[in-house]
Amino acid sequence: MQVYLNGSYIDSRDAKISVGDRGFVFGDGIYEVTRVVNGNFFREKEHLTRLKEGLAGLKIEADISMIENIPEISRELIKRNNHLKGEAAVYLQITRGTAWPRTHNFPDPAVKPTLYLSSSPFSPHTELHKTGVDAISVADIRWTRCNLKTINLLPNTLAKQQAKEAGVDSAIMIRDGVVTESPNANIFGVKDGVLYTFPATNYILSGITRQTVLEIADAQGIPVSFSPIRQEEIFNLDELFFSGTTTDIQPVILVDGKPIGTGKPGSVVKTIQQEYNKLLYK
Amino acid sequence: MQVYLNGSYIDSRDAKISVGDRGFVFGDGIYEVTRVVNGNFFREKEHLTRLKEGLAGLKIEADISMIENIPEISRELIKRNNHLKGEAAVYLQITRGTAWPRTHNFPDPAVKPTLYLSSSPFSPHTELHKTGVDAISVADIRWTRCNLKTINLLPNTLAKQQAKEAGVDSAIMIRDGVVTESPNANIFGVKDGVLYTFPATNYILSGITRQTVLEIADAQGIPVSFSPIRQEEIFNLDELFFSGTTTDIQPVILVDGKPIGTGKPGSVVKTIQQEYNKLLYK
Numbered sequence: 001m002q003v004y005l006n007g008s009y010i011d012s013r014d015a016k017i018s019v020g021d022r023g024f025v026f027g028d029g030i031y032e033v034t035r036v037v038n039g040n041f042f043r044e045k046e047h048l049t050r051l052k053e054g055l056a057g058l059k060i061e062a063d064i065s066m067i068e069n070i071p072e073i074s075r076e077l078i079k080r081n082n083h084l085k086g087e088a089a090v091y092l093q094i095t096r097g098t099a100w101p102r103t104h105n106f107p108d109p110a111v112k113p114t115l116y117l118s119s120s121p122f123s124p125h126t127e128l129h130k131t132g133v134d135a136i137s138v139a140d141i142r143w144t145r146c147n148l149k150t151i152n153l154l155p156n157t158l159a160k161q162q163a164k165e166a167g168v169d170s171a172i173m174i175r176d177g178v179v180t181e182s183p184n185a186n187i188f189g190v191k192d193g194v195l196y197t198f199p200a201t202n203y204i205l206s207g208i209t210r211q212t213v214l215e216i217a218d219a220q221g222i223p224v225s226f227s228p229i230r231q232e233e234i235f236n237l238d239e240l241f242f243s244g245t246t247t248d249i250q251p252v253i254l255v256d257g258k259p260i261g262t263g264k265p266g267s268v269v270k271t272i273q274q275e276y277n278k279l280l281y282k
Numbered sequence: 283m284q285v286y287l288n289g290s291y292i293d294s295r296d297a298k299i300s301v302g303d304r305g306f307v308f309g310d311g312i313y314e315v316t317r318v319v320n321g322n323f324f325r326e327k328e329h330l331t332r333l334k335e336g337l338a339g340l341k342i343e344a345d346i347s348m349i350e351n352i353p354e355i356s357r358e359l360i361k362r363n364n365h366l367k368g369e370a371a372v373y374l375q376i377t378r379g380t381a382w383p384r385t386h387n388f389p390d391p392a393v394k395p396t397l398y399l400s401s402s403p404f405s406p407h408t409e410l411h412k413t414g415v416d417a418i419s420v421a422d423i424r425w426t427r428c429n430l431k432t433i434n435l436l437p438n439t440l441a442k443q444q445a446k447e448a449g450v451d452s453a454i455m456i457r458d459g460v461v462t463e464s465p466n467a468n469i470f471g472v473k474d475g476v477l478y479t480f481p482a483t484n485y486i487l488s489g490i491t492r493q494t495v496l497e498i499a500d501a502q503g504i505p506v507s508f509s510p511i512r513q514e515e516i517f518n519l520d521e522l523f524f525s526g527t528t529t530d531i532q533p534v535i536l537v538d539g540k541p542i543g544t545g546k547p548g549s550v551v552k553t554i555q556q557e558y559n560k561l562l563y564k
Contacts, residue, residue, distance in 0.1 A: 005301060015300065019400070023306050142425050157387070161341070
């Protein structure tokens with residue numbers, strides 16, 4: 001498999017970055033994951049917009065040309081990896097670059113950011129989309145700039161691992177008594193036909209798939225409330241589901257071993273899934 | 283300059299890690315910085331103990347031999363870099379290792395962790411220790427496992443950079459209305475002869491230098507209170523100072539442009555500095 005790293009397409013086994021890269025010593029960078037279906041990049045513009053917002057948020061000074069070249073690089077990469085047919089996912093990461101000596105302050109003058117892209121074949125979790133998944137509730141221990149899609153992902157990996165060790169698929173993170181996100185997806189609840197989700201503040205990542213769900217809800221006449229779901233209300237919900245780039249739309253049927261609604265995927269999530277698939281696979 | 287990376291001593295310019303290293307894509311690792319004076323490693327045992335606690339905290343499965351070899355590797359490194367005379371700092375980082383494909387869950391089975399060490403000459407901030415430094419107050423936006431010395435350091439780098447852009451030396455981080463830490467040091471206040479510092483909970487890193495300060499306070503008969511300093515109490519303090527491995531003991535004389543105490547380093551911090559230097563340079 002080939003990857004792109006700082007100007008070159010190389011075998012992933014040869015793709016190496018300096019130990020002085022601030023991505024390695026500080027987690028000082030951002031990332032995006034984009035779905036590709038038969039060569040079509042889904043919501044590419046939205047991912048690039050969020051990428052630029054992330055760079056601005058961390059004050060990473062990437063040349064405009066670096067960003068402008070990303071669509072071309074992405075296409076060349078999936079071509080080289082034979083991902084033009086079927087499904088793939090493209091991972092993109094930009095760090096602040098390599099700087100010596102290691103100092104918390106940004107390098108001054110700024111150094112060239114590191115640009116890394118990889119692509120891999122992707123298999124949607126079709127079975128889970130039908131059956132739904134189980135989750136545990138965990139404390140949301142993240143920092144308070146969750147709106148930035150950074151590679152400071154330890155709390156997310158720890159929560160996901162905690163779920164795995166508990167024998168379930170994912171986790172529902174709780175901060176200040178309300179549901180925020182899963183470690184790698186946004187969360188929606190349904191009660192009496194109304195969709196509930198955490199507002200797009202600094203406490204969640206404003207997911208591209210989340211945005212798509214909101215567009216679908218609007219088109220389908222499903223009312224949306226940006227009132228966070230309180231932890232004690234979880235089991236009063238009719239439905240609960242995750243949304244995310246690699247998660248798609250995934251019903252959550254059990255939390256902490258207890259059923260949500262009927263314990264089966266509900267009608268609202270099924271509608272959202274259908275409409276989402278129409279957009280993704282159009 | 284040579285560094286140590288996964289079994290080899292190599293030129294720092296040749297020291298490269300895979301783009302699949304979880305340190306690079308998740309910030310999934312821990313680090314330590316140890317001071318070396320004329321070949322003597324200061325508080326080495328304490329650093330190694332904290333390292334082991336960090337590995338346990340993140341469930342990184344490093345072989346016992348990997349940890350046991352660190353003192354020898356460190357010594358070989360400073361020898362190769364001619365840091366046996368004078369002052370140096372040794373940086374050590376362990377990540378969960380390289381794993382494909384990228385998944386939040388830990389690799390299963392576990393992979394070999396990445397071990398990286400570097401050494402560099404060190405110049406103490408002697409002048410700042412005498413004159414004291416200025417700082418701004420910033421929000422402590424970190425996650426809630428600050429007790430782990432991880433490389434998820436974005437909030438720290440952002441706060442340090444914010445200080446630099448404000449024209450001051452460092453920052454004082456405030457969470458829930460109380461002083462927690464600086465981006466790279468612990469904080470102590472002095473009021474009526476009593477030392478105040480944030481208790482060693484999950485909201486601060488339990489610094490090795492902080493621990494040394496507490497030992498000095500004990501030996502000097504300076505009473506210590508682990509009551510956090512409330513933000514509104516900062517300017518009622520007689521003294522304020524930072525403690526850290528590369529910071530040493532540093533008086534803070536101005537916060538947000540307003541003086542602490544007399545606006546000059548006080549008598550308690552001077553006593554602590556003297557006693558600290560006796561231990562460091564003995």
